[in-house]
Amino acid sequence: MATTEHPTPLAATPINRTVYVGAFAHSKTLKELEICPRGAIGVDEDGKIAFVARDIGSGKEGVQACLREYGWTGAGVVEIADGGEEGGSGFFFPGFIDTHIHAPQHPNTGLFGHHTLLTWLHTYTFPREASLQHLPTAHRIYTRLVHRTLSHGTTTAAYYATIHVPATLALASICLAHGQRAFVGRVCMDRQTVNPDTYRDEGCAEALAKSAECVAGVRERDAGRGLVWPILTPRFAPSCSVDALAGLGAMMKADRGLWAQTHISENEAEVRLVAELFPDATSYADVYDRAGLLNGRMVLAHAVHLTTEEKELVRRRDAKVAHCPASNTALTSGCCPVRELLERGITVGLGTDVSGGYSPSVLEMCRQAILVSRHRAMVGGEGEKLAVEEALYLATRGGAKVLGLESRVGGFEVGMEWDAQMVRLGGVDELGEGELEGPVDVFGWESWEDRIAKWLYSGDDRNTVAVWVNGRLVHKTDWYLQ
C-alpha cells in the first residue's frame, strides 16, 4: 500500500524559472478586477513572482522581447493556447482559497435528508468522522479530496480533520505530497453531553494534549517549507468544555504563529444551545472571547446570526469570517449578512464547508455567494448584492487575508508566490456543431468582463486546466497546452 506517512513531497521538488504568457485577471480591491489581455508574469526559482509585464507584443517575438527586457532569456515559457477563430480563450487567475472545509466529510457530499444542523451532525457527520480512526480509510478519503480540491483550483485550504492524531497528520502529509497549501486542524471536542460517546475526546486533558501533538506533528512534516501549517480547531462551542476552550486560547497566546478556526452562529437552535451551555457568557462570540480565542488569528465559519454587539466585538478583535453560502442554504441555516460584515470592516473569505456545503468548488461558492446575496436583496434591497468581481475578491484576496497570507498569495504582485490556475473557455464554431469543450460557450463577441462572468456563472473544474502552488504544477487536464 502506498499510504506511507512521509511520501516524497512535491513541495520539495526544484522550480525552474518560468514566464507565464497570456491574459490574466486578479482583484485589485473588493470592487476592482484588473484584466490584462496580454501579459507575462515571471516566476523565479523560489516560486515567487519576479515581474509582471502588462503589455507585451504579439506572437513569439513579443514574448522574446519581454524575456530580453527582464534578462530572462532561457527561462521556460508557459503560454495559453490561442483560442483561434472559434472564440475560445484562456487566462491566468489566482488560485482559490477555501477558508472552511471538513476533509473527512467529503464522502457525505449531497447527503442531507430533511435535516438542519444539529440532527444532521448526529445522523451523517459524526459517524463518518468516527470511521477515520481506520487510517487506510482516512488516506483514501483525504487523497481523493485533495485531488478534487486541486482540480477545482483550490491552492490553499483550511481543513478540519477529525479527532484522530494519525489521520490528521496523514492529511498534512497528503497536502505536502500533492503540493497543496493548507492549514490542517485536529478537531477538539471534549464535551460529553453534546458529542456522541463513540466520537469525542476523553476529557479536556486529552483534547489539549492531542491538539498539541498535532501542532508539533504538522510542523515537523512541513519542515520549514511554509506550505502546511497546524491550526487549532475547537469544533464549535457546544462541543467543547470551558476548560478546553481556555486551554486552546492559552496555546494561541503562547504561540504567535498559531492560528485557530471554529464555527459561530450558524443556526438559531445552535445559538440557543450555546446560551444554555455557557450561562456566564453574554453571547456566542463572548464564549470565544473569554477563552482568549477571539483575535486576529481566528477564522470563524458562518457568522449568520451574530448580533450587532457580536459583530462589533468580532471587528474589534480582528477575527475573520469564512462565509459558506452553499452550506447555509442547504442546511436552512440562514443568509449571512456579508455586505454588512464588509462595511463594518470585518475580513471575509469563502468556504465550501464540505459537506454542509454540497460542492468542493470555490467557484461554485462564488456563484452561491452571489445568489445568497440576491436572497438578502429581495428583503433588504439592492445594496446587499455582491457583484462578480466582489465574489472573486472574496475567493482570492479575501481568503488570503482570512488566513494571514495576504502578502504571499491571492493576487499577482511582485514578491508574491505563484499560486495560480489557468482557465480556458471553449469556443463555438460557425455552425455550432463542434465538440462541447467544458461547460462554458464563448461565441467570440464577448468582452473580457463577459467571459469572466460566464466562467463564474457556468464554469466548473473542466475550465481549470492547470493549477500551480508556489510555482509548482500540482494539477493539469488534457486541455492544458493543447
Added chain:
Amino acid sequence: MATTEHPTPLAATPINRTVYVGAFAHSKTLKELEICPRGAIGVDEDGKIAFVARDIGSGKEGVQACLREYGWTGAGVVEIADGGEEGGSGFFFPGFIDTHIHAPQHPNTGLFGHHTLLTWLHTYTFPREASLQHLPTAHRIYTRLVHRTLSHGTTTAAYYATIHVPATLALASICLAHGQRAFVGRVCMDRQTVNPDTYRDEGCAEALAKSAECVAGVRERDAGRGLVWPILTPRFAPSCSVDALAGLGAMMKADRGLWAQTHISENEAEVRLVAELFPDATSYADVYDRAGLLNGRMVLAHAVHLTTEEKELVRRRDAKVAHCPASNTALTSGCCPVRELLERGITVGLGTDVSGGYSPSVLEMCRQAILVSRHRAMVGGEGEKLAVEEALYLATRGGAKVLGLESRVGGFEVGMEWDAQMVRLGGVDELGEGELEGPVDVFGWESWEDRIAKWLYSGDDRNTVAVWVNGRLVHKTDWYLQ
C-alpha cells in the same frame, strides 16, 4: 454550409427492439421515487416501452432468461457497465423536461450585471434576440444549444425562439435533426411602448399572421412524427397589445391541439407595469384570462408574485406553471411558492429559463429548486422544503404534465416512449488516487437513495453518459458502455 432548412431528421431513422438492463429509477408520485437495482426495460420498434421487468437474475444468464420470458431473444441489449469494486454505479432515469427556455439567449448565459428583469431585457436580451434575424447566427446558436440541452439529459424542451419566422422554423428543424422532443414558439410582441423599435412586431396583424405561419411551418416540418410541436408565445403581457392577446386566444380556442406559453408575475415592477398597461383587468392573470389564454394548454413561467385570487384562477383554469428557480434568484425576482402551488393542485414543472437562468441543466434546476425552497423555509417553516424525490418528480413527471405529455413521457411505464438518460457515477479506488470520473465520488458504501442524492447535489452533464428520445440514441459520451 450545412444549415439546410430540412436536414435528414434523426427522428425519421428506424428503431431496433432493445432491452435496457441495469438499475433504474423514476418517480411514481411527487413523494415516491421507485428505485429498482436490477431491472430490464424492453423498448419496441416504435420507441415505446413494451415491458418493465423489476427483478431479473444476475449476469448474462439473467438477461437471457428475461429475453426468453418476453419472447425477445435476438433483441439488442444495452447494459450499464459494472462499476466494479471501486463503487461506481449507473442507472437509467427518465429524460428531463425543460418547461421554459429561451433558445436565442444561450450566448448571454451568465451575463446579468446588476440588473433586474426590465432593464436586463433591454440591455442584454432584446439586442441578442434581434441578431437572430441573420439566419446563420440563429443556426449557430440553436445548434449549439440543442447539443447542450441534450448533453444535460433534456429530452423535451419548451423553447421560446424570436420574432423571426425563418429562424423559428430553423429551430424546429434542428430539434428534429438531433432528435429532441420540443415545443417551438415564435415570440409575439407587438406593443410599441414596451418593446424596442428594432425588435418588435409591426402591429397586431403581423404578429398574428407570423404566429400562424410558424404554427403551420412547425407542423409541416414535424410531418406527423409527434416529436416537435408549435406553441403560441405571447412574450409577456406588457409586450403585447390587448388585440394580439385576444387573437392568440382565439387561435387557441379554434385549435384544440395548440399549446401556448408566456410569463406571469416574475417581478414586482413587472406586475405594476401590467396594472398600468391593462387598467381594465383585475389582475395579471386576468389579462390572460380575458384574452382566452388561461386554460389547460397554457404554460405560465415564474408565477412568483401571484395573489391568492390569481392562484385560484390559475387552478380553476388548469393552467400550468414552469418554476424557474435559478432565474428567479439570479434576477432577484423572488421565491416562487412551489409548495403552496402544489397543495392547491396546480401542475408545476421546472424551467431553466436560459438566460435569466444561468444554466441549461435541468439537474441544476432540481438543485436550485431545493435551495430556493430552503430560502422559503427560512421564513415560512419546514413545510416549504422540497425533497430530492420531489425535485426529480417536477423535472420529469411534473414537466410532462405541464406540457400535456404525461401519458407519453416522464416515467418508465408500459406504453410510454423511451425518453431516458443513462447516468453513471464515478467510483473511488482503495487509495483514492484514481482518475476523477465526473464530479460525483461514490465510495461503495452508499445506498441507492444516497447515490441519487449525490447525483442531484453534485452531478452534471458528465454523469449523463447517454440520452434517448423515443427510443433513439441522441447523445452519448466516451464513458457510455466503457
